[in-house]
Structures are given as C-alpha cells and as structure tokens.
Amino acid sequence: MVRLTDLRKEYKGFKLDITMEIPEGRVTGLIGRNGAGKTTTLKAILGLIRPASGEIEVLGKKPMEFSAEDKKQIGVALSSSCFSKVFTISDIIQILKGFYDDFNEDDFRKKCKDQELPFDKQIKDFSTGMVAKLRVLIAMSHSAKLLILDEPTAGLDVIARNDVLDLIRAYLEEDPNRSVIISSHISTDLEGLCDDIYMINDGRIILHEDTDALLGKYGIVKVSKEEYETLDKKYIVGTRKDNFSVTCLTSEKQFYAENYPKIVVENAHIDDIIVLILGGDK
Template sequence: MLLEMDNIQKTYGDFTLNCSLKLQSGYITGLIGTNGAGKTTLFKSALGLLTLDRGEVKIFDKPFSQLSLKERQDMGVVLADSGFSGYLTIQDIARIMKNMYQLFDQDRFFKKCRESGLPLNKRGKDLSAGMKARVKVLAAMSHEARLLILDEPTAGLDVLAREELLDSIREYMEPGDRSILISSHISTDLEQLCDDLYLIDHGNIVLHEETDVLLGSYGLLKVTEEQEQKLDKRYILRRKKEAYGYRLLTDKIGFYRESQPEIVMEKGSVDEVITMMIRGERL
C-alpha cells in the first residue's frame, strides 16, 4: 500500500475531518467533493503538514516521520494553494529541482514544458494561471516519484491543456508501480482517469467505489409517488423529491432494469452520484 490513512481526525473550529483512505500500487485514486468538503485538509494530513488529533498516516508502509530522504524523494506533490515563487523562471525552477531530487530529469522537464508551450525564461508572475498549474504538475512528474499527490491539478486549464495534462498523467503511470491521489472539480477528468473514487462530504468519506462499477452499476430511477411506494428499495442509496415524484439513486441499476422495466431510468455519472449522495435523503 503506497498510502494508507487509518481513521484520521483533525478539527478546525466547527469542521472535523474524520476518514480513512487507501491508495493501492498501480492505482489512480480520485477524491471528489464540493468546496469545503475537506479535500485539501486530507491532502495536507497525508503529507504530514498538519498535526492530527487522532489516527495514523502511512506512506510506503511507514509513518511520515520515519520516511528516509530517498523515500521522501519518491513523492511528487501539487497543492492547490501553493506553488513556486513568482520571481522564478522555469529554468530557475529546474536548477532548484535538480539540487533537491537526485532523479530529477531536467531534459525531460524542459521537453514537456516546450511541448506545453511554456516559456522557459519568463517569470512565474508573468504566466497565466493555466501555465502556472502546468509547471507545478510537470515539475512533480519529473523526478521519477512513485507516489503523486495532485490537488486540483487541472484548475485554470482550458479543454486542450487539460487533455494534454491527462495524457501526461497516463504516460506517467506506464511503469506500473506508481500511484496517484488526485482531486478535481471536473468530474469527466476523473471518470476517464481514475481506477477508484472516494467521495468526501463535511470531512467524512460517504462513498468509495471502483470507477467502472460506479459508471456501470449506478443509476437514477425517476418514479411517481405511487411507483415509489411499491418499489423494492433494497438497492436504493438516496432519494430526492421532485415535481413528478422522486429521483432515486441505486447501485444496482441492472436489478431494476430486469424487475421493473417500465420505470424511467438513467445511467449514473460522477456528478449525479455526488449530487444525490450529498443532497439526497437516506431511506
């Protein structure tokens, strides 16, 4: 297990992070949730940037405090609220990275920057938000890290730049022994990229599912009040009142297709699952 968070708890005022998470070798794991749900707090907890009230974090099967220098260099990190000094050029960043990471591949870093249209001699403060985001991710992927932690890496990118970055992430995973924990507000990015997804709400993990299962087995039922009363509700996760009756979230859409084909049904998506799991009511 490259990353394991076991019943961690951290309280800020009236907000409490209280969750568990595992990242398997060779997996891209997505963390989804609304603003303020606890994604960035979870990332900082994983990196030892916060003192936990309870629980334990292990990276490479060790507490963060026991990681060797080599093991720390096996991690690449992009946080949404941090970055390089605005007075540094990409060439300056490369010199710093080369001194910090033994396996930093400067030639590859410059090559990827040029392919992304990033000016090597321009200061960071003169770059667009999208350019700054690309620099952070390319730097994190340029020193052969086994574990990448990417908090909103596609924020500020246009459609083409996002697709280019996602391709770089897929290429990065090709060796087979690397893992990524990634968050994004753009659910289609995670649908294409991730092996499994965690949904966090108010500091708690409310859903963990393989992406293929979520997209294949989850779905929405649109029923009248009369249909809802007669429905077998064993596989209904959430319910939301609508003008026509109810919208229901199920993780067994196949069951209802076979048993009640007269009901209006739609295939699930990450956005719909988020909406129903957070705003829908439990039965």
C-alpha cells in the first residue's frame, strides 16, 4: 500500500534516508524522538514535500501526482495542523461535505457526540484532548483506505490517549483491509495497536520488527560489571552502565535465559528498547 525506497530529503542540519513498506491491512508504527524524522516521512508519503531522491509509491501512485480522487482514499491527522481554529464542528461538517462525496455525516456526528465534543464551540476553545479527538475523527470521516496519523496522542492525558486509541481500533474493526500509519513518541500507544514498528533516529530506520517479535524476542539483561565482562555479547544491541551494574538490551532473550540461568532476564517494553538503543552507551 505504501512503499518508500531510498527516500532522501535534506534540510539544514538534518538528513532523511528511509526505506520502508506498509502492506494492506497493517497498522504500522513510526517511533522515535522528537525531530527524528517521523513527520518528514509522513509528509513525504502525503506528497507535501518533494524528496531529493528515491521512490515513493502510495496506493500505486506517486504522491506528487495524486488526483483529488486519490486523496479521498487517505485520511490524515497531522500533529500541528488542522482546519482553522475559528471553525466549529458544525462548520467543519459543512466543509467536509464539500470535500468528500462519501462523508458520513450521521456517523461523524454520532462519534463527536460519543466523545462529548461540542458542535457550536470554536475549536480554539477546545481542550488539547478534544482537538486531538476531532483531528482523528476528521481523518476517519470518509471511510479512507489508508489512515496517516501523526502523533495523534501527543500531549494527552492517559484517558484521552485511550479514547483516541479506541477510536482507531474501532475504525480498523469496521474494515480489516484498512491500513494505518501512526507516528508517536509514546511507545505504549503503539505496543497495543501496531502490527509492526519502525524506529527512526536521526532520519534513519534503525529498527524494524513485528511488534509481537519485538516484545517476544527482545529482553533486558541486568548484570554486574564483572558478569558483563564474561557475557557473550553477540545478541546485545544496547547497554547502559551505571556505578555498579550494567543494563543490556538483547534481541534474543531466550539465549541469555537458557545460557545464563543466574542472571536476571526481563521482558522488554518498547520504551526500554528505545532508551537502550537510542539513549544507551555507545
């Protein structure tokens, strides 16, 4: 459904160099620190920026050549951009009807009501959570095949985050062929939602795994400094040393559990993986 091949884009002090593929019916997460290149990647997929080189194919076409009809198959929620904040939801309904033939007004109204979003209040008076929900609902309002969600849960409290994630899950349940690309720097959001995860750092993909494999294979090995010296490091992909111990990230936790029965091997969450790969000792 989406294929990026050697996509390159350069800004002052930043280089993006990405290859990735998102098949139909998958939920793919892009995770990385702020400024890692997640939004730039999504903008390239949407044809909002021109790549310096490389190939982009979305729904079988180059994004810069998208027609209006092609764009109707994509629903987008950008992190820092939406309709003008002077509009109310009632205004937005009228505007969306003008853009999309298959805008489902009843469904959109129902979902807005379910999320307790006021229809006649200007968006500028909405809370952060309300704006985030509205952005996602707008993206879902016209039965798009592909949803592109840039940091849909950024800045939200845990309840609002769950509400947004539930909206995405419900959308996927309606049609299993729908695909979602979701970027976030909040890993727990992606753990329970994504089929696979790309980790981006400094404009490059540094890890791509199925979420199940990532959570099943990766583990945290905690050892003393002495134990670390004798440890077989062939499956250690990140380490962090403190005064007395070393915390290691392994891509084969089973190997260490079986061969080093005395050391502690714990399950790794995506946060641990990010911290140890991106923030660990070099």
